[in-house]
Amino acid sequence: MxxxxxxxxxxxxxxxxxxxxxxxxxxxxxxxxxxxxxxxxxxxxxxxxxxxxxxxxxxxxxxxxxxxxxxxxxxxxxxxxxxxxxxxxxxxxxxxxxxxxxxxxxxxxxxxxxxxxxxxxxxxxxxxxxxxxxxxxxxxxxTAPGVSVVSGAFLMFVPNKEYGENGIMVFADCAVLPNPNAEELAQIAVSTGHTTRTIAGFEPRIAMLSFSTKGSAKHEMVDKVVEATRIAKEMDPSLQIEGELQADAAIVPSVGESKAPGSSIAGHANVLVFPSLETGNISYKLVQRLGGAEAIGPILQGIAxxxxxxxxxxxxxxxxxxxxxxxxxxxxxxxx
The missing domain is CATH 3.40.50.10950 (Rossmann fold)
Structure with missing residues (x-):
């Protein structure tokens, strides 16, 4: 590999x-x-x-x-x-x-x-x-300066090279924080971006996942992701971050173009940030077992x-x- x-x-x-x-x-x-x-x-x-x-x-x-x-x-x-x-x-x-x-x-x-x-x-x-x-x-x-949250990222090597960065994706948080608030979710996104640069060696395109894409659904859980996206962009303007996106809108180009037209990240994300530990942990295990991906991690991030x-x-x-x-x-x- x-x-x-x-x-x-x-x-x-x-x-x-x-x-x-x-x-x-x-x-x-x-x-x-x-x-x-x-x-x-x-x-x-x-x-x-x-x-x-x-x-x-x-x-x-x-x-x-x-x-x-x-x-x-x-x-x-x-x-x-x-x-x-x-x-x-x-x-x-x-x-x-x-x-x-x-x-x-x-x-x-x-x-x-x-x-x-x-x-x-x-x-x-x-x-x-x-x-x-x-x-x-x-x-x-x-924790690292400016960070109060520790989270766990997984390197995911998926068989279909069309996804992510030639088949490599980063998922977080899949290991530590059960139900992050908007501020904590933003920190997870920024930490995962830095992990991607340091470990995976490519520029992150971060999708903040939800069951809604760009206002297609209204709910307080969606609001959290929207607010987290805003905070994360302020925390590190150098990172490419888009949200809220459904999973298919994040990784399938045709769906991304349809649901979030004009977005450079929708359909092309290589980093997926999940709204809760529950969704992240379930997702990485399903991708690993049903999708035949290799999962390496958790890589703990946010510690000094x-x-x-x-x-x-x-x-x-x-x-x-x-x-x-x-x-x-x-x-x-x-x-x-």
Whole structure:
């Protein structure tokens, strides 16, 4: 797949430090071994060194010794990170004693490494829930400037190359925020546009989806999308954004011309922003299963530094790709 190869090549050209807090999880170790062998990123593994090396030997992994291994219970920066955590959370009632204990949690430790500038991004979730992965990220890394919403985008590779950008589309939000208001939906649109530029490498043509096209239906749910479109255009005038559009008006040229004549995006959208998590999640799974598309994600967006969450059913290949994507996000943030 050309885009994935491009993402990997970009990561190789500007190697980032990616921390993997699930350092004793076997799929994660296998992916890390491949990443190190291919020089896709500099890998930081969190876990007991003896346990990690024993698992590496058991699985015939020859490159794990080249990773930086940080034992969460005993490492040289433990006190420094505990003090940082205390300073970040003391207004929420955290004590020094609590910080000293929480800093041993690999998910919190990974985020503290990012906050301290000792890592550029994180990939986790092979053995932790989304809630746990995001909790640490929200409390420590926090959201990007001007953004209050974290959302999840999927790269969709559809068999019919007539759709999107030669068969590549970006869907959001399909993973995080159940029912965004207009302001939040606008932020999702803008974040997805930036993700598209950084990861997919093409200029986004963003369709704000609804069950109405340009006033064909009247409802408060339609009003939300119309208002979100207006706000998103103000937030980032450099992005091409159109709404409200029905799905067929967004991606089928003849329908787009009929329902939204004169629009440069209708019928040609390569980014679809859904009005709710319910619609986004259902849609990407239907396109994946019925349409034979490959879905890669969720790529979390809106966080100040890249923290990505895996499905607990993920494969070694999924983790490998997500490490490369996370590196691309880190490169994009540094280039702003």
């Amino acid at each position: 050309d885009l994935i190869n491009q993402i990997i090549a970009r990561a190789k050209a500007d190697r980032q430090r990616i921390v993997l807090p699930e350092g004793t999880e076997e799929r994660t170790l296998k992916a890390a071994d491949r990443v190190i062998a291919d020089a896709v990123a500099d890998v930081i593994l969190i876990g007991n060194r003896a346990e990690i090396m024993a698992l590496a030997e058991k699985n015939g992994l020859n490159n794990i010794g080249k990773a930086v291994i940080v034992d969460p219970k005993n490492h040289e920066k433990k006190e420094e990170y505990a003090n940082l955590l205390f300073e970040l959370r003391k207004k929420k009632g955290m004590t020094v004693e609590q910080a000293a204990k929480i800093v041993e949690d690999p998910l919190f430790l990974a985020c503290l490494m990012i906050k301290s500038g000792d890592a550029d991004g994180e990939v986790a979730g092979a053995m932790n829930t989304t809630g746990n992965v995001l909790r640490a990220a929200f409390q420590i890394v926090k 530094a890249p923290v990505n969450d895996l499905s607990r059913g993920c494969s070694v290949d999924d983790i490998y790709k997500m490490i490369a994507i996370t590196a691309n996000q880190a490169i994009g943030i540094k280039s702003k």
